[in-house]
Amino acid sequence: MAPGTSMIVELLGGVALLLWGVRMVRTAVMRGWGERLGSFIEQRLSSRMTAFGGGVAVTALLGSSTAMALIVAGLAGNGAIGGPTGLAVLLGADVGSALVSGIFASGSSAAAGLAPLFLFAGYVTFGASTEFRPRNIGRLLMGLGFMLLALKGIVGATAPLREAALFHEVLGSVTGEPVLGFLLGAGLAWACHSTLAVVLLVASLLLNGSLEIAGALPVVLGVNFGGGLPAVAATLDQPAVARRLPLSNLACRGTLALVLLGLTPLLVRAADQLPLAPVHVAAVLHVAFNIFCAVVFLPLSGRVGALVSQVLPDPPHRVDQLSVPRYLDTAALSSPPAALSNAAVETVRMSELLERMFATAFDALDTHRLEGLKEIEATDDRIGHYLRSVHGYLAQLSRARLSPDEGRRSLEIMLFASHLEHAGDVIKHSLADRIRAKVRLDVEFTPAPREAIAQLHAVTAESLRLIPAAVASNDVGAAARLARQKDLFRRIEDKIVSDHLGNTAEALGTSLRKSALFIDIVRDLHRINSHIASASYPSIQAAGLLYDSRIRKL
Structure with missing residues (x-):
């Protein structure tokens, strides 16, 4: 050379x-x-x-x-x-x-x-x-x-x-x-x-x-x-x-x-x-x-x-389409089917807010950047506002004469909206705190727990995506798939916890704090997925697809 x-x-x-x-x-x-x-x-x-x-x-x-x-x-x-x-x-x-x-x-x-x-x-x-x-x-x-x-x-x-010499000429x-x-x-x-x-x-x-x-x-x-x-x-x-x-x-x-x-x-x-x-x-x-x-x-x-x-001026203000409920039209209260449809649409919009909270939490978990967790509190407040609005709207509707099916549908929507609000509370008050603790205590999971959390995250995210069809469309097939998501979650969770606690090196060899934090995150995901899956029960129960109990008779 x-x-x-x-x-x-x-x-x-x-x-x-x-x-x-x-x-x-x-x-x-x-x-x-x-x-x-x-x-x-x-x-x-x-x-x-x-x-x-x-x-x-x-x-x-x-x-x-x-x-x-x-x-x-x-x-x-x-x-x-x-x-x-x-x-x-x-x-x-x-x-x-x-x-x-x-x-x-x-x-x-x-x-x-x-x-x-x-x-x-x-x-x-x-x-x-x-x-x-x-x-x-x-x-x-x-x-x-x-x-x-x-x-x-x-x-x-x-x-x-x-x-x-040439370099000196250039310089x-x-x-x-x-x-x-x-x-x-x-x-x-x-x-x-x-x-x-x-x-x-x-x-x-x-x-x-x-x-x-x-x-x-x-x-x-x-x-x-x-x-x-x-x-x-x-x-x-x-x-x-x-x-x-x-x-x-x-x-x-x-x-x-x-x-x-x-x-x-x-x-x-x-x-x-x-x-x-x-x-x-x-x-x-x-x-x-x-x-x-x-x-x-x-x-x-x-x-x-x-x-x-x-x-660099601020661009024209763009209103978040999910900032407030949009379809709770009081004029529709005279037509119970239309009013119930409006309330169901707003619960679907609540689920979109919950999906946003869930994605924000896992982004912080993956990147160790906690700035986004501040958005969770504001989004949870919006979900609370949606819940109060939907309950108030359906309370007004209940003053009209509702058929038994319409009354049952109104109660189903109210209960599911409450479940979504509870799932948001789990993210805000529990899962977000686990993520903060993981970052601030410098806890780094090994590949096996990371893969386990990723599996449960994927199941829960898929459950959220099934909500529109299961709730707004009252689709029995979608509701059945959503219910199966809960069973799938339970099977994966049982295997994960069994493997984790059965492996002494994994559960105790590194740190009890890591093990406890991992189990806490898994339990939080279980609670969130259970609240989401509750949307499936009314439809599959009405279709005769829901067992009275999972416990075998003695």
């Missing part, structure tokens, strides 16, 4: 290893402490300064302002954080990320020697641990080791560039054209999705003498602008309220970067007077840029947010 090709391959490999190390660190922190970091930020939203400090602290651990921007965008989308406070968090995140980059860049040659130690410690910690958090500590250490090892490789790969053009250097830095930051990676690359070029400070400063300014682009792109599919904060942050960084780009000659002369090596000057500029950006725009965060709100 030609020397030039070999150098490019080594450089690309070093950058890839660096990005992978950054990803491992971010993944470890988010998996191990993501919920606590989110709570930490939420607890510091009382003022802009505390929000700024929270952003600095959390991002110093994450090592990625983009990850922090996505967390804050999620909080904004849920209404947990306002524009000025959210921008303060992101400005702090920029400072935290810059501090990490500056520390790595300025101490790169000394820190690179620690790479083998971090890798070994991380491997041992990860391999020897079975608990969730220690394994993430191992992942974190290995990520740091990969970053330091990559930095050492990048410095070594770029060392021959010091003698390459000379960057030095003479600050705008070109700015665009190069922004493009690299966008392509790598990491300001840390690009700052360390620039540091390695400065360290081996391949790049001068006059060419590095515009690149660093471009990096600070381009570092805000990934968060903007990642939130394009989110609501406007969530997209505003990354865009506000990009506007602040871009404005300051362009102003300083026009002052590049002055900055270069000032940098030449500093008693620092070029690599340290670049690190200081990177950190100083973000601190100065926070100093300038923290007091102006309200105005910046207002301007961005004009660029």
